[in-house]
Amino acid sequence: xxxxxVTLIRLMIGFxxxxxxxxxxxxxxxxxxxxxxxxxxxxGLGVDFGDGATGVGISAxxxxxxxxxxxxxxxxxxxxxxxxxxxxxxxxxxTGAPGLKWYLGMGPQLFFDNNETDFGVRPVLGMDFKxxxxxxxxxxxxxxxxxFTHGTGSIAGRFQFAFRFAF
Numbered sequence: 001x002x003x004x005x006v007t008l009i010r011l012m013i014g015f016x017x018x019x020x021x022x023x024x025x026x027x028x029x030x031x032x033x034x035x036x037x038x039x040x041x042x043x044g045l046g047v048d049f050g051d052g053a054t055g056v057g058i059s060a061x062x063x064x065x066x067x068x069x070x071x072x073x074x075x076x077x078x079x080x081x082x083x084x085x086x087x088x089x090x091x092x093x094x095t096g097a098p099g100l101k102w103y104l105g106m107g108p109q110l111f112f113d114n115n116e117t118d119f120g121v122r123p124v125l126g127m128d129f130k131x132x133x134x135x136x137x138x139x140x141x142x143x144x145x146x147x148f149t150h151g152t153g154s155i156a157g158r159f160q161f162a163f164r165f166a167f
Contacts, residue, residue, distance in 0.1 A: 038099050038130035039063070042137040044164030046073045051157035053077045059162040061128075061137070067091050069103065073160070085109040085122055099130040109145060120147040122158075130166055137166040 046059030055075035062070050069091050075083040087107025094100045104125050111118040126141020139162040146154045 038132065039135070039137060039166035042130075042164035042166040044137070044162060046075060046160055046162045048073070048075050048077075048083065048143075048158065048160045050159045051155050053079075053081070055081075055083055057083075059160075059164060061139070061162075061164065063091075069105070071105075071107075080114055082112045083109065084112070087122060087124055089124060091128065099132045101128045102126070103128055103141070116150060118147055119149045120145050122146070124160075126160075135166045137164040138162065139164075 041060070041062045043058070043060045046057055048055040055077040057073065057075035059073045060071065064070060067090055069089045070086070071089060072086045073083070077083060085107055087105050089103040089105025091101045091103045094102060102125075106121060106123045109120045109122045111120075122143045122145055124141050124143045126139055126143075128137065128139045130137045139160075141160050143158050143160055144154060144156045145158055146152075
């Protein structure tokens, strides 16, 4: 039963990643993206920190529309722990602050180590800033973790800082 659940979760995450990548490359998504965002896609470094260990890895963000955004993070923590999350976030503009947006979203989170796989969700609330005169994006958010496997629980004091190249 446990093995079936883990396999199902892995398939869900794999499907989500395939959907995310195909939408990023889809010409249809490019046609629907008409105005608004300061950048379309950004890829760079993500640092997940707070209560517990600090993870560092790859962070990618893509605007499907001026407000609808997908984000994926592959982070590496001490003791052979790897985290993978994919999330949807709604981005809103801040009047009078070019390049600055707020966002709110949620997505699934997997943690893998040598022996186990943990599944949970991560709500996210943060600020995104694209430097108007440079292809650089920075984001800071609060992203607590709610775990559903191997004992349910939550960690409220988790944050992420991302520094990305925008194009």
